[in-house]
Amino acid sequence: MKVAVERNRRIALAKLLEPRALTLPWGITSVCSAHPLVIEATLRRAVGDDQAVLLEATCNQVNQEGGYTGMTPADFRHFVERIAATVGFPAECIILGGDHLGPNPWRKFPAEEAMARAEAMIVAYVEAGFEKLHLDTSMGCAGEPASLPDALTAERAARLAHVAEDAAKRSGQKPPVYVIGTEVPPPGGATHALEKLEITRAEAVLETLRVHRTAFAAAGVEHALERVIGLVVQPGVEFGNANVVLYKPTRAEGLISALDAMPGLLFEAHSTDYQPAEELCALVDGGFGILKVGPGLTFALREALYGLDAIRQGIASEATSPSLPSVLEDVMLADRGHWSGHYGGSAEEQRLQRHFSYSDRIRYYWPDKRVHAAVERLFAALPAHIPETLISQYLGRLYPHVVAGRVAPNARDLCLAAIDDALAPYRAATAQR
Template identity: 45%
Template structure:
């Protein structure tokens, strides 16, 4: 079954009352992606891996990767762990002028069209079109009109359709993209302040969004493309901040989720579902929020795993001065202090609170620093040091008790990389519980 058919079949099952879903792993971290693949291998499942516009774009984004580079990166990891490439759904997240929102509409949209073209030409076949943000020459003191959002969205969809036609000409087996639209898109990576209000999308606003996008698509000659719109991003009442989590309440979202039943080919896509409980995630899927986006929670789990491994390293090599220790926790924080651009607009309070947030915030701004050479070298040394010894079960039980139990049951090897990926799988398990029958 091709990836497009998989997602459309998921929608069909949802509309028949079968609570199936899929989680979307929004990450460019190799440990996270390998964990996603290894967990899916156990159940012979498809995986959905997404790159965001500020992470991967035609200029390289903060990862330094263009869309084709990200595709090749993911496929290389698939070969490494023997995961079938035909079960990978690649998605583009927040494709639109997000990265260029401080520019006038003409230049921001021109760059957005090139962005979506490169994603589609690279074989990404699940496309989230996000034109919800005010641009430099839009009125700045009010929400941008839904009709303008839809018009810009249709422009990007048209570019996507043109790009796919070119791709199909050279690759007849290429899978046509499906589209996700919507005007109430949570801030990528979580809210910036705990005090920010959270408003569930009104049912009427959702219906007006669908109507506006459908009309804009028709005006741009995209009636056939509209048949590939399978989801709408709404705010169902989930979000997180530094130390806060807005829990899903199905009763509070009931008006919105009931309105979804009027639309036979559409499901909801939930963003910022990180840190929700397994039961809340399951209720979201049951209520039609069939695509669950998760990103920071996965790298937060990875950071927890790395911290645990660092504590083990410190205990094992405390009295062995000939061994150069990784000093991972210190290296990471030192680099973040010297390069604050990826966290200073997100963490607030006195110096002690900010120092704490740099390590432990749910927003997990650490993830922006893990790929840099200085921090990456520290991780490599940490893994190398722990790979050189037989890690005592006592230490594993102290710092990674869930992994200890898996080792005792013969389900997990106790080398550092497997321990680290399994800590990420702890988070993935919550999503598997929610999305599988």
């Protein structure tokens, strides 16, 4: 099984990375975020690695209607390329992907309307040069059950693949590679406390692949199957609002055995945020060649920003502007749409979750003009050289990097370092070895 897993991973990564990577990595990290500091930290870490970087936008963040960031796929591409230019990372080494592309943003509408909007989103992603598409049609729309039968999920995925193939041909873009699956973890993590996850069964994986082959053939896009590089499954990895379920390789042995019967395919692991390096390494070794991370990176950024706000209050003799947490609290209470369906319990429990949940719904509010202005005021209020003793007090994880001279003690560099610290286990897990 080990030989098959390694061969499959290499074949799939070669399809994804060709012709960029000079040497194939052991795996690749998929950074799913639209925050500029997260993108910058990711690209800064990649400078000098001689490897491609995979950046993905989710259907809720970025779509033809703007998403919660206000960006279309073309806007997102320009946004990423501008950041790449500032850090000296070659744009041609960036792979752009679309995450959970399907009817999810419009699932409150009837299925046909939601799918029509999903088709328009697929066209926008392909025309903007996105090369990796995760087709996710697993959720029910208005009047449908929350989870759909495999055959219907595959039929809708094939419908989106047909649209993508036509769009690529019409616009002269490189035909995309695809990731499929029916047992897809919810975007952004679970909404409840987690005890033990049900791991995808090997026979379920093989059935998923079978129904997709049938559906793609019926839709006239059999050729697109050659560019399917992986499947999303549940390996026993997830995070909720208050806890993280760590990967246990022995529990996933049956699932991993399915790769023996799926030549050239790998598994894509979602919700790997907050997994330690050892677990991430075990995932890649087990055939999960693509590790997706998003909320864990903005969680680390929020920790740094809140620490910096505490430093500002420690330095200032009197407050000159509201604290960053208080601004965010006001904004989140005024616009409850991004968190109210995800956080439960008492009013005090909801307040704690708004700011400190692992699912990090606070990430939806960073683009807000009031929040952006509050961050800018925070940066402007802090000295160019923040005292090491205050960094030790409020940003302890970064203190060793500062005293060693690896990180400059200013607000912006400390934020980038916090994100980089969260990315470090992924680099360890995916590097060639």
